Amino acid sequence: DRQKNIRNFSIIAHIDHGKSTLADRLIEQTGMLTEREMQTQVLDSMDLEKERGITIKLKAVRLIYSDPKGEKYIFNLIDTPGHVDFNYEVSRSLAACEGALVVVDATQGVEAQTLGNVYLAIDQDLELVPIINKIDLPSARPDEVKKEIEDIIGIDCENAPLISAKKGIGIEDVFTRIIEDIPAPDGDENAPLKALIFDSYYDSYKGVVCFVRIKDGSVKPGDKIIMMATKKVFEVVEVGVTTSSHISLDKLSAGDVGYITASIKNVKEATVGDTITLANNPTKEAFPGYKKVVPMVYCGIYPAEGEEYTNIREALEKLQVNDAALVFEAETSAALGFGFRCGFLGLLHMEIIQERLEREFNLDVITTSPSVIYKITKVDGEVIEIQNPTNLPDPTEIAYMEEPIVRADIMTPTDYVGAVMELCQNRRGVFIDMEYLEETRALVKYDLPLNEVIYDFFDALKSKTRGYASYDYDLTGYSESKLVKLDILINGNIVDALSIIVHESTAYAKGRKICEKLSKVIPRHQFVIPIQAAIGNKVIARETIRALRKDVLAKCYGGDISRKRKLLEKQKEGKKRMRMVGEVEVPQEAFLSVLKYD
Numbered sequence: 001d002r003q004k005n006i007r008n009f010s011i012i013a014h015i016d017h018g019k020s021t022l023a024d025r026l027i028e029q030t031g032m033l034t035e036r037e038m039q040t041q042v043l044d045s046m047d048l049e050k051e052r053g054i055t056i057k058l059k060a061v062r063l064i065y066s067d068p069k070g071e072k073y074i075f076n077l078i079d080t081p082g083h084v085d086f087n088y089e090v091s092r093s094l095a096a097c098e099g100a101l102v103v104v105d106a107t108q109g110v111e112a113q114t115l116g117n118v119y120l121a122i123d124q125d126l127e128l129v130p131i132i133n134k135i136d137l138p139s140a141r142p143d144e145v146k147k148e149i150e151d152i153i154g155i156d157c158e159n160a161p162l163i164s165a166k167k168g169i170g171i172e173d174v175f176t177r178i179i180e181d182i183p184a185p186d187g188d189e190n191a192p193l194k195a196l197i198f199d200s201y202y203d204s205y206k207g208v209v210c211f212v213r214i215k216d217g218s219v220k221p222g223d224k225i226i227m228m229a230t231k232k233v234f235e236v237v238e239v240g241v242t243t244s245s246h247i248s249l250d251k252l253s254a255g256d257v258g259y260i261t262a263s264i265k266n267v268k269e270a271t272v273g274d275t276i277t278l279a280n281n282p283t284k285e286a287f288p289g290y291k292k293v294v295p296m297v298y299c300g301i302y303p304a305e306g307e308e309y310t311n312i313r314e315a316l317e318k319l320q321v322n323d324a325a326l327v328f329e330a331e332t333s334a335a336l337g338f339g340f341r342c343g344f345l346g347l348l349h350m351e352i353i354q355e356r357l358e359r360e361f362n363l364d365v366i367t368t369s370p371s372v373i374y375k376i377t378k379v380d381g382e383v384i385e386i387q388n389p390t391n392l393p394d395p396t397e398i399a400y401m402e403e404p405i406v407r408a409d410i411m412t413p414t415d416y417v418g419a420v421m422e423l424c425q426n427r428r429g430v431f432i433d434m435e436y437l438e439e440t441r442a443l444v445k446y447d448l449p450l451n452e453v454i455y456d457f458f459d460a461l462k463s464k465t466r467g468y469a470s471y472d473y474d475l476t477g478y479s480e481s482k483l484v485k486l487d488i489l490i491n492g493n494i495v496d497a498l499s500i501i502v503h504e505s506t507a508y509a510k511g512r513k514i515c516e517k518l519s520k521v522i523p524r525h526q527f528v529i530p531i532q533a534a535i536g537n538k539v540i541a542r543e544t545i546r547a548l549r550k551d552v553l554a555k556c557y558g559g560d561i562s563r564k565r566k567l568l569e570k571q572k573e574g575k576k577r578m579r580m581v582g583e584v585e586v587p588q589e590a591f592l593s594v595l596k597y598d
């Protein structure tokens with residue numbers, strides 16, 4: 001039986017608990033890569049990812065392992081992204097596995113994301129293999145952490161390997177547990193093809209490369225395949241597996257993890273979670289749980305001063321070929337002119353796209369305040385969804401509004417429970433439950449409006465708990481809410497790009513904060529600039545930027561030339577990413593300052 005020596009698994013962990021480091025060790029000790037190739041962490045391949053130290057895109061790697069008796073095994077290690085924005089991708093990559101290694105930092109113990117990921121793995125009926133990492137650290141407390149895993153997650157830790165992924169200690173135990181505890185795949189090789197797409201990316205030569213888990217049947221070049229959700233038909237060009245590079249094979253069969261290319265032009269035609277089968281001999285049922293990914297957060301992206309609109313469109317189109325979750329359409333803003341409304345999975349996804357526009361495409365862009373999707377029931381009974389505050393109908397036409405709610409699981413040392421609850425209350429949270437996990441740690445559950453968590457909730461949580469709390473969240477639904485549109489006027493003109501939808505009860509405080517912030521980041525001009533916050537016609541806050549008296553250079557008149565140049569350069573730097581809004585020059589950071597109100 002060819003499947004009996006295959007093991008398909010993922011590694012799940014809270015951020016920084018050592019997932020990538022362990023993956024590197026597993027790859028290294030199976031001797032597939034050269035030392036030089038190992039110098040950079042292999043699984044995180046995008047630059048940006050490396051810098052941010054988080055795993056965004058999934059990949060799979062095939063390892064060959066020989067046990068001490070010389071028996072050979074194929075290990076397919078599937079990487080998972082480590083952020084809630086990408087939870088759907090995590091769940092699809094887990095669906096491609098039979099087991100998961102649960103890596104827990106011996107100095108930190110179980111964290112919110114450990115738990116969040118474990119729940120996703122349990123949903124897929126995976127065998128969980130606990131692994132205690134970082135035992136080389138003096139503050140490691142492996143026995144306590146084992147007990148914590150048993151108590152909180154409910155898995156037996158008697159055989160849990162105690163390892164140091166960094167120092168390479170205990171890795172052999174990990175291999176043993178993979179072989180003994182994770183079941184071999186047991187698909188039917190003679191059944192019609194049934195393959196799950198758990199990742200895909202666009203390659204300019206091959207088209208879309210789909211990473212798949214073959215559940216039943218087999219697939220080879222020349223086969224006509226159909227995507228069961230999108231109904232698109234393609235002819236397979238190449239199949240293969242990834243080791244240190246792609247290696248093409250004659251075919252992929254039940255139990256295998258590998259890639260398929262079929263001259264597919266856009267990742268939207270081969271989306272994560274879809275099932276591939278043969279067009280003329282299809283499998284009966286697709287894999288369960290397919291979801292079309294829908295953006296949760298929207299913002300406007302506009303050219304900064306001097307930047308071309310068409311360059312931004314081209315860049316967004318290029319990014320979209322490789323990112324099924326990114327959506328955009330043209331929009332116009334009275335303040336910023338022509339630009340795009342873009343939808344993202346979450347704020348991290350948004351920041352990544354913004355950074356890629358800047359770094360990979362060398363573009364200067366201005367992003368407007370992100371918005372979630374609101375549901376509005378009008379007086380006449382019509383229900384509309386809006387993701388741009390500017391499109392909010394007149395208040396007299398609105399019967400009621402609803403906003404998205406998330407259930408947040410927050411883990412915190414008991415000392416900070418008070419601070420965490422205060423933060424959640426301030427963000428309009430509804431207390432759900434609290435549980436002591438052990439004497440010193442608690443799990444606090446709150447329902448929170450998404451619009452209160454997307455901006456800076458995580459930063460606020462970290463700062464209020466000295467970095468000790470962690471959290472994870474899930475969208476649970478919509479709830480009616482008293483919301484209003486808060487407009488910002490600069491020099492008497494409403495700047496539509498700064499409008500936000502906020503809860504009535506917080507409008508005054510937010511209006512004041514935003515005016516204060518703007519008055520600090522907008523430079524002085526030759527004239528007085530009033531900054532106002534308003535709800536409808538009612539001004540609720542005001543600040544004034546005083547006029548500039550003298551030319552900045554006047555001070556330096558007769559002074560030494562280098563000082564003058566410095567001043568000019570400094571001004572030039574400050575000029576970067578400015579936009580004229582009416583008569584007023586507004587720097588990029590002004591548009592972001594509406595986000596951070598704590």
Ligand code: GTP
Nearest residue numbers: 015016017018019020021053054082134164165166
């Ligand atoms: P994300 O990819 O960001 O989710 O993090 P990760 O879980 O992949 O963590 P990563 O492997 O990047 O490790 C995080 C940090 O912990 C790095 O600085 C590692 O060098 C360090 N680290 C990982 N394993 C060990 C270990 O066994 N001992 C010690 N002392 N440090 C470790």
